[in-house]
Amino acid sequence: MASRFQFNISATDGAARTGMITTPRGEVRTPAFMPVGTAATVKGMLPGSVAETGADILLGNTYHLMLRPTAERIAALGGLHGFMGWDRPILTDSGGFQVMSLSGLRKLTEEGVTFKSHIDGSKHHLTPERSMEIQRLLGSDIVMCFDECPALPADRERIATSMELSMRWAARSKQAFGDRPGHALFGIQQGGLEQDLRAASAEALQEIGFDGYAVGGLAVGEGQEAMFGCLDYAPGQLPHDKPRYLMGVGKPDDIVGAVARGIDMMDCVLPSRSGRTGQAWTRRGQVNIRNARHADDPRPLDEECTCPACRTYSRAYLHHVTRSKEMIAGMLLTWHNLHYYQELMAGMRAAIAAGTFAAWQAQFHALRAEGDIEPL
Numbered sequence: 001m002a003s004r005f006q007f008n009i010s011a012t013d014g015a016a017r018t019g020m021i022t023t024p025r026g027e028v029r030t031p032a033f034m035p036v037g038t039a040a041t042v043k044g045m046l047p048g049s050v051a052e053t054g055a056d057i058l059l060g061n062t063y064h065l066m067l068r069p070t071a072e073r074i075a076a077l078g079g080l081h082g083f084m085g086w087d088r089p090i091l092t093d094s095g096g097f098q099v100m101s102l103s104g105l106r107k108l109t110e111e112g113v114t115f116k117s118h119i120d121g122s123k124h125h126l127t128p129e130r131s132m133e134i135q136r137l138l139g140s141d142i143v144m145c146f147d148e149c150p151a152l153p154a155d156r157e158r159i160a161t162s163m164e165l166s167m168r169w170a171a172r173s174k175q176a177f178g179d180r181p182g183h184a185l186f187g188i189q190q191g192g193l194e195q196d197l198r199a200a201s202a203e204a205l206q207e208i209g210f211d212g213y214a215v216g217g218l219a220v221g222e223g224q225e226a227m228f229g230c231l232d233y234a235p236g237q238l239p240h241d242k243p244r245y246l247m248g249v250g251k252p253d254d255i256v257g258a259v260a261r262g263i264d265m266m267d268c269v270l271p272s273r274s275g276r277t278g279q280a281w282t283r284r285g286q287v288n289i290r291n292a293r294h295a296d297d298p299r300p301l302d303e304e305c306t307c308p309a310c311r312t313y314s315r316a317y318l319h320h321v322t323r324s325k326e327m328i329a330g331m332l333l334t335w336h337n338l339h340y341y342q343e344l345m346a347g348m349r350a351a352i353a354a355g356t357f358a359a360w361q362a363q364f365h366a367l368r369a370e371g372d373i374e375p376l
């Protein structure tokens with residue numbers, strides 16, 4: 001097993017790349033999709049089942065874990081990997097984004113952010129230094145810089161001010177992270193949809209120097225066209241030889257478009273969250289299993305899928321347990337969705353390696369355009 005964090009690109013096809021991140025906890029095949037384990041669990045899934053879908057790495061949320069059960073408690077119990085029963089790599093976010101999106105009253109200063117917990121209203125303080133400490137206590141393999149991310153649309157001045165603050169916080173994050181062999185620290189590019197601000201942010205981050213770079217501040221309400229417009233240049237502003245991570249993305253077609261533009265890593269709650277509301281993602285697009293058309297349908301959700309939901313159960317059964325609010329409904333649909341997402345990543349990795357990614361994308365879009373199978 002490697003003692004250091006490494007990234008190697010084995011093939012490129014256009015702007016798309018495929019390769020491997022190596023950490024002491026294991027290897028991550030890229031492009032990689034990271035399921036989200038918000039509160040030290042991927043909801044409805046055992047860790048072994050998550051691994052079985054093909055996931056090499058999970059994402060944990062600093063904001064949630066610092067509030068409950070607290071980073072200190074997890075550290076005392078041996079760290080996040082042992083606590084949640086996942087021995088492969090874990091990436092943790094910095095907490096900054098969720099402070100902005102979830103917490104109540106908050107106050108932003110040069111020092112950091114003070115906020116009230118969404119759980120019990122208790123007051124907390126998060127700074128670059130405290131975020132690094134929490135992520136170290138959790139035992140995260142890939143640590144994210146503490147940053148500030150404005151919701152879009154926002155005016156240019158607000159985006160510039162926020163980006164500059166995030167760059168000062170990135171320098172403080174690096175300082176506080178220190179030298180931790182085998183663990184990686186990623187910088188986060190900001191700058192909204194402004195190309196020159198993105199370039200300035202990329203330059204500032206590279207002067208500090210990181211093990212990987214995230215494109216931050218997207219998937220915050222700008223829409224796919226604007227996001228792709230930004231991804232046409234943003235990944236190219238970051239170092240070629242380091243992993244590039246697009247945070248919080250997305251739907252299957254967002255993911256494919258991001259990989260085509262040079263992104264190596266992504267995370268999103270969508271496959272697990274939508275699995276709990278009766279939504280399935282398949283090669284033919286989105287299926288709402290709650291719809292009455294599935295009530296008598298003996299066919300699997302996707303006849304080519306090898307997940308337990310498709311191998312064992314009919315659409316009629318999935319419809320029934322979803323409508324009846326049985327626990328197994330969310331479990332099966334989450335399993336299917338995570339399996340589908342990992343199949344998608346595996347397909348892209350193989351196509352990039354073979355130099356056939358353009359044809360693969362055409363097939364991906366053609367099948368989705370056909371839509372779900374005809375009702376019986």
Ligand SMILES: [Zn+2]
Pocket residue numbers: 301302305306307308309310311336337339
């Ligand atoms: Zn399936």
